[in-house]
Amino acid sequence: MTEAALPAPVSAPAVDRERLAAVGFVLPSFVIIAGVFALPLVLLLGVSIVDANGLTFAHYKRLLGTPYYLGVIWNSLRLGLLTTLIAFLISYPAAFALARARGPLRSVLLATLFLPLAASVIVKAFAWTILLRSDGIVNETLMALGIIEDPIRMIFTETALIVGAVNIFLPFMILPIYAIVAQLDPRYAEAASTLGASPVVTFFRVILPLTLPGIIAGVALVFSLSVSAYVVPTLLIGEKYPTLATTIAKAYLLAREPGFGAAAGVVLLAIAIAIVALSARLSREPK
């Protein structure tokens, strides 16, 4: 019997050694994530509730109890929501076209997604300040086409902010959706229509549920990026649209109020964690 002569696949000490090796392999990354990510965030929470006199919730009262700062929080959420919604409405249908594209067309379309992704946010926001100036191309074009008579003020408006934010965060929406759509088996939709489903029913009952993981990933990513954007509002709208991000920067870099800045940071962090938790929950939910 040759089977009896073979050693057991893995003996008990070998399992221990492999487990030990695995722990050794993750140790450097664990130290980085724990020491330079998790621990500082916990400390930040501490800074936001402790001052020279001990425990205080004054910073949170100021943030959540004054109309001005509630407006600031709403500004951040509004920026996140509008950017995410518009980016989704553009990206979802575009992902289907991208998935059908072949050959050079696909390469060109993919390049237009990756190129801006690789360009600095500062560079792109700067480009929009040039584009949207009152003597900028957008105004000149609209005037040349006779749509408007006088240049309209675009830079430092909410429109400029949203256009810039959508432009900068769009690739993060379409890439996860495209990754799912490209793997979509067309036979599911064919089966649905063979069985008598109308295109609308097929879309809502078959295609939309199948592509949901990509939508959730894209929406979560774009919302968490745009709700906390700093460079985009700073360059495209400025002081008159204060957000949590600009409040944090101001508290640390100008006003020297670390406690208040930390509290604003914790609120922004809570929003981001809520998004991550919600998206993880949604993508795990059985269909």
Add this chain to the structure above:
Amino acid sequence: MMTRTAIIVCWVMAIGLALFLVVPLLVIAAASFSPTPVFDLPLTGASTRWYGRIARLDGFWPSLLLSLQIALFSTAISLVCGTLAAIAIARGKLPGAGIFATALVSPLMMPGLVLGIALLQGFRAVGFTAPWATLLVAHLVITLPYVARTMIAGLARFDFTLIEAARTLGCTYPGSVLRVMVPALAPSFLIAGIFSFLASFDNYPVSIFLADVRTKTLPIRMLQYIEEAPDPTLAALSTLILAGTVILLVVSDRVVGLHRMAGTSD
């Protein structure tokens, strides 16, 4: 499968999206050749003098050097640490591997500015204030998630029995890793390296809280130039950075193919 109108809508959106994404990049490139100090577009002539002025921007060279150093070192360290962690996760011998994999990529979803102030407080608390070193350590948290995400995805497709096969055929363990696993994972390494380098090189929200007057990364300098006196010099600098990125992308497309990058970057 889809009605005719839906297909047309999809194509219109895709082409509109492609144009919309490329417009700011074209504007920057065009503005860099502006003959006048204001951005007169469409161009009435062309001038390359702004390119000559990049080198004379206040504090440009030290900032460029600093950003390159931080991006290179943090990417190199993250590639080693992240790949080791990804191997342990992919082999499935690690208790709690799923949770750890999530923790590794979680900084990607956290607001950069919040990470910046948290690190500022943390480094101050332990008396670690040397700007260069704090920037490097901070950028490890920025680059590690990109490496971990790409390498975990890459290793999920790697067949570890290949290493056993190489060892059966007489290769040593390190030898089989170097000669079998590293070549098989080369595309993942390249993608992870590019994304983490760019993430570090472009980072503003974390760096701003750790930099001081003498130690400013390039993005901090650039935002400062834009806020103080925006002129076509900045467009010229942006165009050069963009051109460098294009070359990097074209080369990596030749080596691994862009569609693979799309697949692994979700």
